[in-house]
Amino acid sequence: MMKKNHYYLFVLLFLALLSSCSQDVFNEYYARPEGLEDPIYQQLEARGNFKNLTNLIDKAGYKNILSKAGYWTMMAPNDEAFTSFFQEKGITNVSNIDSLTAAKIVRYALIYNAFRLERLSDYQSPIGWEVDNAFRRRTAFYDGFQTKIINGVSKVIVGSNRNGTNYYINGDNNNKYISYFTNEYFAAQNLSNHDYNFFYPNANYSGFNVLNGSVKEADIIAENGVIHEVQKVSLPLLNIDQYLESNSKYTLFRSLLEDHLVNYYFNQDATTTYHNFSKKSDNVYVKVYDPELSFSLNNENFIKQSDNDGQSDAYTLFVPENTVLQQFITTVLLKNYTALEKLPKYVFVDLIKAHMVPNAVWPSKVGSYNNELKENIRFNFNTDITDAKILSNGFFYGTNKIQKSNLFFSVYTSAYLDPKFTLTTRILNDGSGYREMISNINQKFTLFLPSDTVLRGLGYDYDINRSEWNYTSPVNNVKVAGSIARSRLLRVLYNGIILTPNGELNNLSGSGIIRSGDDVLPGEYIKWKNNKVFAAGNEFAGNTVNIIGFEDQQNGRTYYVDKLLEFSEQVQGLKIKSLAAVPGSEYASFYSYLSNSSIYEAATGKIQGVELGTSYTFVIPNNAAITQAVRDGKLPGNTTTGVPNFNPSLQGQKDMVADFIRYHILATRTASDDGNVYGQLETLRRNDLGEKTYIQITSAPGILTFKDSANRITNYIPSMSNNLADRSLIHLVDNYLLYAQ
Structure with a gap:
C-alpha cells in the first residue's frame, strides 16, 4: 500500500513539472513582443501633454478599451488644445466636464481602423485603395x-x-464622420487654402488639419493604432x-x-x-x-x-x-x-x-x-x-x-405653379422631356398654354384611379385611352412649344409661320394672324386659337389660349385637292395629274408612300411649270401646245406621272423659308436601280429654293406656299423638278 502511494506521488510530481515546462513555452510563444509600442492610452499618459485627454478617457470609461489590443486612429487633442477649449466654454479645468461630454469628445476623436497620415487621404473602395481621394473617416460616436x-x-x-x-437598417448606429484636410488630398483634387479657409476663416491651414485644428505631430504609433496630435478639441x-x-x-x-x-x-x-x-x-x-x-x-x-x-x-x-x-x-x-x-x-x-x-x-x-x-x-x-x-x-x-431654378423662372412655371393647369403639368412631368425643354432658362421659348377646362372641353382627361390618359373625340365620341391618348395630347401640346430666341412671337398682330419644338426635336408648323394662332388641324376644322392673356418669364412668354393647336388628321392628298379647288388655282394642273395617277386613292385622298404622322415637304409646280413639263416631254400631253393629258392610258405614261409626282415629294423633313432645313433631302422617287433620289434645298428667311439632279433651280412662290398639312408643308414653285439619270 505504501509503495502504491509513493508511485502516485511520483506521477503527480512528474505531471506538475511537465505542466510547468509547457506553461513556460506557452508564455514565451505568446508573450508580448519586445520593442512593441505601448497602447494608445499608455502612450498618451507617458507623453505628458495629454493629461486632460486621459482624464476624459477615464471619465468616459474608455481607459480599458484604449489600453489593450485594438485598431484605432485617435485624433488626440493635446493639453494646449484643452486650454483654449476651457476658455471658449467658460470653464476652469477638466473637472468641469461631465462624463457625457467626456464620452462625446473621446468617441468623436476615435476613428475605426488605424491610419497613418499617408493613408488618411486614400479611399478604401470596394476594389482597393483609391489614392488621395478621401477627406473623411467614420468615428466611434453616434447620437x-x-x-x-x-x-x-x-x-x-x-x-x-x-x-x-429603405431608410433604416437595424444594427447600423449611424456613426458620425470627422473631416480632415491633407496636402495630398488637396493637390489631387486641385483644392487650395481658400477651400479650407472658406469654412474656417480664423484657422491656419497647415497641410494636415482636423476640422479647424492643425496637427502638431502625426503618426504616433501605438500597439493598438495610430495617434495624431491635434491642437483643437472637437465635439x-x-x-x-x-x-x-x-x-x-x-x-x-x-x-x-x-x-x-x-x-x-x-x-x-x-x-x-x-x-x-x-x-x-x-x-x-x-x-x-x-x-x-x-x-x-x-x-x-x-x-x-x-x-x-x-x-x-x-x-x-x-x-x-x-x-x-x-x-x-x-x-x-x-x-x-x-x-x-x-x-x-x-x-x-x-x-x-x-x-x-x-x-x-x-x-x-x-x-x-x-x-x-x-x-x-x-x-x-x-x-x-x-x-x-x-x-x-x-x-x-x-x-x-x-x-434660381429653371422650374420656378421659366415658361414651364406658368403651368407648374397654377392649379388651373394641372393636366398640362402632369403630362409635362411624366418623362416626355418637354418639361426639361421649356424650363431651360438658357433658351427662349413661347408656350401656348391650355387650361384644364380647355383640355377637358376638348376631350382630354386623366384617370387617377387607372393612372392613364383618356381622349374622347368631340366629333364622333370615340374614346381612346392609355398610350394612344397620351401620345395624342403630347403632340397637341408640342404644337404650342416654340423656340423663339429673338422673341419672334411677342407680337402676333401681323401674320407669319413658325416651326414648333426646338432644333433637337423639330415639331410641326403653326401660323398666326391678327393675334390668332392656328395649326393644320385648326385650319382644317375652320377655327383659330384666341389669346386670352400672357405672362413673361425669364426664358420667354406664355400665352393663355382658349383652344388647342390641333394637328390635322386629313391626308395630305385631300389638302392638295382643297388648294386646287379654289377658282383659278395654280395647284390645279398638278392635282389633275395626281388625282388620276396610279399612286392616288380617289376615295380617301391618300397618296401611295405618304403616311399620316410622318414629315414631308410637297414641292408643287404651278400651272405654267406643268405646261412646260408637258412641252419638255416629262409629263404626258401635247409637246407642241403643252396641253396636258391628265389621264393617259399607256402604262409607260402612267409610270412617268407617278415618278414625276414622287420626285416632288420630299420625305422625312418639313422645309420652309426659315433656314431650319437645308441640304439634300430624300424624295419618294427611286431610280431604276431602286436607289433613293435627292433634292438640294437652300433655305433662309424669305428664301426657299430647290435644286434638282439636273442642277436646275426652282423657287417657291411665297404668297401661295407654306400651306399646312399633317406634319407637312405644301409649297407652290415656279418650275418643275427634273430627275436626270
Whole structure:
C-alpha cells in the first residue's frame, strides 16, 4: 500500500513539472513582443501633454478599451488644445466636464481602423485603395435615440441611416464622420487654402488639419493604432438635419421640410434595441425624409453604395435665409395659390432638390457640380454665401438668395405653379422631356398654354384611379385611352412649344409661320394672324386659337389660349385637292395629274408612300411649270401646245406621272423659308436601280429654293406656299423638278 502511494506521488510530481515546462513555452510563444509600442492610452499618459485627454478617457470609461489590443486612429487633442477649449466654454479645468461630454469628445476623436497620415487621404473602395481621394473617416460616436416633441407629442426618435425607401437598417448606429484636410488630398483634387479657409476663416491651414485644428505631430504609433496630435478639441459635429434645427435663420426652410417632406415611422427593430438598451417601454420612430429627395438630411452614411463611400464624398445643402425665402414664397410659389398647404407635394420636392447636391461642393470648384435637378449651381460664392459649415454628413451653405431654378423662372412655371393647369403639368412631368425643354432658362421659348377646362372641353382627361390618359373625340365620341391618348395630347401640346430666341412671337398682330419644338426635336408648323394662332388641324376644322392673356418669364412668354393647336388628321392628298379647288388655282394642273395617277386613292385622298404622322415637304409646280413639263416631254400631253393629258392610258405614261409626282415629294423633313432645313433631302422617287433620289434645298428667311439632279433651280412662290398639312408643308414653285439619270 505504501509503495502504491509513493508511485502516485511520483506521477503527480512528474505531471506538475511537465505542466510547468509547457506553461513556460506557452508564455514565451505568446508573450508580448519586445520593442512593441505601448497602447494608445499608455502612450498618451507617458507623453505628458495629454493629461486632460486621459482624464476624459477615464471619465468616459474608455481607459480599458484604449489600453489593450485594438485598431484605432485617435485624433488626440493635446493639453494646449484643452486650454483654449476651457476658455471658449467658460470653464476652469477638466473637472468641469461631465462624463457625457467626456464620452462625446473621446468617441468623436476615435476613428475605426488605424491610419497613418499617408493613408488618411486614400479611399478604401470596394476594389482597393483609391489614392488621395478621401477627406473623411467614420468615428466611434453616434447620437442614438433622442426624445423629442413631435406635433405636441413626446416621441423617441432615431435618424434614418439610409436614403430612399429603405431608410433604416437595424444594427447600423449611424456613426458620425470627422473631416480632415491633407496636402495630398488637396493637390489631387486641385483644392487650395481658400477651400479650407472658406469654412474656417480664423484657422491656419497647415497641410494636415482636423476640422479647424492643425496637427502638431502625426503618426504616433501605438500597439493598438495610430495617434495624431491635434491642437483643437472637437465635439461631435451636427449633421445637416440637426444644424437646421439649431439655427433660427433657417426656420422657414426647415418648416417646408418638416411640414411636407418628413414622416416619423414606427420601427420594431429600433424599438426592440431601445427596450434592451434602456429598459424602457417607449416605441421608437425613425425620422424619414421623403424618398424623392436625393438624400436624407439625418443620414450620416452618405449614399452607402459601398461601406466606406462616406470617406470620399458627402452631401451639400444650400439653404436660403428666412427673409429671402419668404419673399420667394410670396411672389413666386403663392402667386396662384392661397397657402403653402395648397401646393402639390412635387413643388416642395423640386424646391428642396434645387438646393441639394449629392456631392461635397468645394468653394473653388462650384462650377463642377449640378444640383439634383441637373442644373448648375447659381450662387456667387463671393456675395451670396452667408454661412459655410462642414458638418458631420456634409457641407452646409446659408445663402441670401434662392437657387434660381429653371422650374420656378421659366415658361414651364406658368403651368407648374397654377392649379388651373394641372393636366398640362402632369403630362409635362411624366418623362416626355418637354418639361426639361421649356424650363431651360438658357433658351427662349413661347408656350401656348391650355387650361384644364380647355383640355377637358376638348376631350382630354386623366384617370387617377387607372393612372392613364383618356381622349374622347368631340366629333364622333370615340374614346381612346392609355398610350394612344397620351401620345395624342403630347403632340397637341408640342404644337404650342416654340423656340423663339429673338422673341419672334411677342407680337402676333401681323401674320407669319413658325416651326414648333426646338432644333433637337423639330415639331410641326403653326401660323398666326391678327393675334390668332392656328395649326393644320385648326385650319382644317375652320377655327383659330384666341389669346386670352400672357405672362413673361425669364426664358420667354406664355400665352393663355382658349383652344388647342390641333394637328390635322386629313391626308395630305385631300389638302392638295382643297388648294386646287379654289377658282383659278395654280395647284390645279398638278392635282389633275395626281388625282388620276396610279399612286392616288380617289376615295380617301391618300397618296401611295405618304403616311399620316410622318414629315414631308410637297414641292408643287404651278400651272405654267406643268405646261412646260408637258412641252419638255416629262409629263404626258401635247409637246407642241403643252396641253396636258391628265389621264393617259399607256402604262409607260402612267409610270412617268407617278415618278414625276414622287420626285416632288420630299420625305422625312418639313422645309420652309426659315433656314431650319437645308441640304439634300430624300424624295419618294427611286431610280431604276431602286436607289433613293435627292433634292438640294437652300433655305433662309424669305428664301426657299430647290435644286434638282439636273442642277436646275426652282423657287417657291411665297404668297401661295407654306400651306399646312399633317406634319407637312405644301409649297407652290415656279418650275418643275427634273430627275436626270
